[in-house]
Structures are given as structure tokens and as C-alpha cells.
Amino acid sequence: MTSHHRKIAVTTPTGQVGSRVVRLLLQAGVRPTLLLRDASKLDPGTRARVDVAEGDQADADYVIQATRGVDTLFWVSPPGTGDDPVDAYARLGANAARAVRENGIAHTVFQSSIGAEKRHGVGEIDGLARTEEQLNDTGAAVTHLRCGYFFSNLLGDVESLRAGVLRTPWPLDHSMPWVDPRDIGEVAAARLLAANWQGTRVQAVHGPEDLTFTQVAEILGGVLGHEVKPEQLSDDEFRSVLTSVGLPAAQVDGIAGMSAGLTGDFVPEDERSVLTTTPTTLAAWARQHLVDAR
Template sequence: MLHLRCGYFFTNLFMNLTALRQGVLPTPWPLDYPMAWVDPRDIGEVAAMRLLADSWSGSHVQAVHGPEDLTFSRVADILSQAIGRDVRAERISDDDFRTALRSAGLSSGQIEGIVGMSTGQRENFVPEDKRSILTTTPTTLAAWAHAHLRPAL
């Protein structure tokens, strides 16, 4: 069995297209809170490589962190460059976060699970899996945003 522990997906930014068009990146996390961000395609590649290898058996946990830990302030800077318009990070309340998730079509259970995860991460969360050469994937947020987010905006 292979269990992947992944960072925050780049594709989560697609849930914020309307706000990004207005130059805002809303987040319930503190703007200076660093976390691993990762391209889901890189996650798929890690999964495929691990599952196709015949050199392991049993249970294994594999962290997938992306190339660097990013704060939402840094993400806004990267997005500004990649999409060619100014973006600023803005902290929102948990209730505003719930409203955004609800408008994206998530169920009450899904919403509370995601909000619970975000509050848990804000309160002295220490990732169990440290960043290493084995957990770090190559795709940068800048490259991903230029290729995928910019055309969507």
C-alpha cells in the first residue's frame, strides 16, 4: 500500500478565479504561514513511479511537497508575475471561507472537513514528513500558473 502525503495543490487556485480576476488571493491562513505547494501532475508522476517499481512491498508513506514552501504573500507575488496582473493576498475569516467553499458546491461535511484542516494547520502544526530530495517535486508555481492559471483568467 502506498499513501501519499501531499502539499497544497496548485489547482486549488482555480476555486479563486473570480477573486483573482479582481486582484485578490483570499485565504484563511495567516499571510506569512509557509506551507508546501505542489502540482497535482507531479503527485501523479510520483504515484506512477512508485506503483510501477517492483522494489517495494507492504505499506509506505511518501510525502510530496513541491519545490518550495510558500506563504500566501509569496504566492500572490508569484501569481502577479506569472499572470501579468497585480495580485494581493488577503486573509479571510473561517465563515467567509465556508461561504466560498459552499459556493464551489461542496457539501456541509466537506466544508467542515476543509475548514477543520485549515484551522488545525494554523495552530502549531508541524508536518510529520520533512522536506528532502525524495519529497521535493520539480514544477514551480510560477511555471504552473503561467501555463494553466493565466489562460483561465
């Protein structure tokens, strides 16, 4: 089956990863089906070249209807709006698995996270681990992209970066993969377009290099032109920050549990290699996205 006849569906197509996937599929000559809440968010040039199914991924009937006749699916679970993120991710994963089964979707690429391999004890990533298991149980071909820490998480810290401080619950000397979401989109698109693989497989997306928060602060300081000091928040301090912005207890646990569960002796199952390394550096990303935060 050539890629021109293959029907590919993409969830979260206006997100940082999904929008890159959509652009590459269009450039490869594919007319994808996009699952999204609001088609007006698409630019007119894209809108004219895709099929749109509007609805909510939390609605199983909608997901099944929208993916009828689909051969290949890119599934991203949007951040849960419910009080319990692990439960929300698991419910979304159940919808994806049901659509794969009922519609006979041959290949699925799932945007997971480093840490999902632990299966338990990694905060909201446990919900992505459930989804990996649910998709594995379908018996269809599935690739789990276990992604590193998004550069774009820094966009929530623009005010403190402007003030010269990078606060984090992670130990400052803990080295881990950091990645540009756009590069995840490139790996996802390559997998979707190939769709010649079988069984269940894992492909990590580790970005160009592992970084500690101390190194991240140094890189950001170089780009922003002023010193950025890294500062570790204790678990209690971090939780009180999250509580103070109105997050319910299960969401606080979900967010705080990620850094707690991935430090210590955790090593990603899929090691850094030519298959898991992507090109965009943190400095290049920061020059594009953070320079106005000087």
C-alpha cells in the same frame, strides 16, 4: 516478476494525477487496467492501450471485480459526493482495503494528503487518514503519498485573481508545501513500477518549495502582469462563503477544517528531502494554466 507481466490498476485515470500515471505506465510498456465511470472520457490513443472496467468506486463489488488478478493498485478516492466527506472517504477506503485483501493485491500506492498523520482534527483529510489505517490493516505493502496543497486549487479562484485578489482561510504567513498534481503522478508511477518495497511507508510529495499565501500572491502577480493582493478570510467568513454556494454543514466542516487543522505548529511528518521534492514551480504552472486569466 517483470513490469511487463505485472498487472497494475489505476483509479481516477482521467484526473490530473491519474492521467499522468496512465501515460507513464504506457510509456513503460505496461497495459494498465483503468477503473472509471465513463470510458468515453479517454482519448482514442489511450483507450486502445488499456483495459477498462467501468463503474463506481463507491460500489465494493465493482471494485473487487475490477481488480481481480491485479498485483499493484493506485488508489485515489474521488471527492465525496455525499453530504459527509469524511464518511465518504472512509467508505471508499473500506472498498479499497477489501479488494486488497480478497484479491491478494501485493502493492498499493494511495494518494493521501499532508495532515493525514494527525489522524483527527483536519477536516475531510480525516477521511484519508481512515483510509491509510484501513489499507495498513490489510498487511499488504502500502505506500501513502502525502501530497501538499495542489496548485490547481487556484483554478477555482480565477475570477478573483483576475480582479487582483487572492482570498484564503489560511494565515497569510503560514508556509506550506505546494505541488503540481502532474508531479504527484510522476512519483506515483515510479512507485507503481518499482513495486519492490514491503510494509507500510509514507512518502510526502512536497513540490519544489514551501510557500505562504503572501508569496503565492506575489508569484501569481508576476505571471499575470498585475498586482494580486492576498486577503485572509476569517473562519466565519469562509464558512459563510461555502454555505452560500449550497454546501451542506458536514461538507463546510470538512473543507474549513483542513486549513484550521494544518495551521499553528503543524509540521509534516515526512520532511522535505530529495525524496519528497518535485520540480515544477508555481510560476511555471501558472504560466501554463492561468495566463488566460489576465
